Amino acid sequence: MYKGLLSFLFNSLVIKMVGLMMEHEPLLKTIRERRTIRRYKTDAVAMEKLQMLIEAARWAPSAGNLQPWKFLLITDKGMLNKVKMVCPGWIKEAPALVMICIDSKRETDWSYIDVGAALQNVLLCAHSLGLGCCPIGSFVVQNLIELLELPDHLKLVLLILVGYPDEELLPPPRLSLDELIFKRVGK
Amino acid sequence: MKEKTANEYLFEIVSFLITSAERCLGPEQAYGPLRLIQTLYMLSFLPDYVQELEENELLMKVRAHVDSDLQNFWRGPQLKQFVQELCSDLSKKLKKLEV
Numbered sequence: 147m148y149k150g151l152l153s154f155l156f157n158s159l160v161i162k163m164v165g166l167m168m169e170h171e172p173l174l175k176t177i178r179e180r181r182t183i184r185r186y187k188t189d190a191v192a193m194e195k196l197q198m199l200i201e202a203a204r205w206a207p208s209a210g211n212l213q214p215w216k217f218l219l220i221t222d223k224g225m226l227n228k229v230k231m232v233c234p235g236w237i238k239e240a241p242a243l244v245m246i247c248i249d250s251k252r253e254t255d256w257s258y259i260d261v262g263a264a265l266q267n268v269l270l271c272a273h274s275l276g277l278g279c280c281p282i283g284s285f286v287v288q289n290l291i292e293l294l295e296l297p298d299h300l301k302l303v304l305l306i307l308v309g310y311p312d313e314e315l316l317p318p319p320r321l322s323l324d325e326l327i328f329k330r331v332g333k
Numbered sequence: 334m335k336e337k338t339a340n341e342y343l344f345e346i347v348s349f350l351i352t353s354a355e356r357c358l359g360p361e362q363a364y365g366p367l368r369l370i371q372t373l374y375m376l377s378f379l380p381d382y383v384q385e386l387e388e389n390e391l392l393m394k395v396r397a398h399v400d401s402d403l404q405n406f407w408r409g410p411q412l413k414q415f416v417q418e419l420c421s422d423l424s425k426k427l428k429k430l431e432v
Contacts (some may be wrong), residue, residue, distance in 0.1 A: 184403040231352070234352050237371065
C-alpha cells in the first residue's frame with residue numbers, strides 16, 4: 147500500500163511536470179498531439195507542402211552525417227492509385243504520398259535508425275502544418291521498383307500517406323514514465 | 334468510389350490479392366486473416382459496379398465494422414472476435430439457406 151501511494155505521488159508529480167512542460171514547450175505539445183491518420187479529406191496537398199516535409203526530414207540526424215535518405219513525392223492521382231494497388235497496408239484513399247528510400251551509396255549499419263529520425267521529423271512537421279500521415283510498411287518492393295523505375299541503388303523503406311485529416315482521434319494509451327525508465331542514476 | 338468501371342475495380346481486388354499473397358509469404362504471414370477481411374471489405378463495394386449483384390448482409394457487416402474503427406479493426410484481439418462473430422452469423426445464414 148505504501149508502495150502504491152508512492153507510485154501515485156510520483157505519477158501526480160510527473161503529470162504536473164508534463165503539464166508545466168507543455169505550457170512552455172510547443173514542440174512537446176506537437177509531439178503529444180500527433181496521431182496516425184488513416185482517413186483523409188479529398189482536398190489536394192500542394193507539392194510545396196510535401197517539400198516542406200522533406201525540409202524537416204533534411205535536418206534529421208544521421209550517422210556520420212551521411213544523410214542516407216532519398217525521397218519520392220507523389221500527388222498524381224493516377225500514380226497514387228497504381229501505388230495503392232500494390233500496397234496491401236493502404237486502406238483508404240490519400241491525396242499525397244512520400245516514399246522514403248535508403249541510397250545504398252550513402253548507407254551504413256545505422257541507416258534504418260537515420261530514416262526513423264527523418265520519418266519522425268516528417269510526421270511532426272506534417273502535424274504542425276495541419277496534415278495527417280500514416281506510415282505504411284506493407285508494399286511489394288518489386289512492383290514499386292518497376293512502377294516508379296527506381297534505380298538499383300535506391301532501397302525502398304517506407305511509404306507515408308499524407309492528407310488533411312478527416313477524423314479526430316483520442317490519444318492511444320502510452321506506458322507511464324515509471325514503466326519506461328528502468329533505472330535513474332543521479333538526481 | 335464509383336469513378337471506376339467494374340473491370341477496373343476487379344483489377345484492384347486482383348492486385349490486392351496478389352500483393353497480399355506476396356507479403357504473406359514473407360514478413361506478413363500473420364496478416365493473412367486481416368488481408369482476407371480487407372478483401373471482404375473490397376467485395377462489399379462490388380454491387381456498386383455490377384448491377385446483378387445485391388448487397389450482401391455479411392459483406393455489409395464487414396464494411397460497417399472496418400469503417401467504424403479504422404484505427405483498431407486490424408488489431409489481433411478485435412479482429413479475432415470479429416471473425417468469430419462473422420462465423421456465427423454465417424452459421425445462421427447457412428441454416429436458413431435452401432439448397
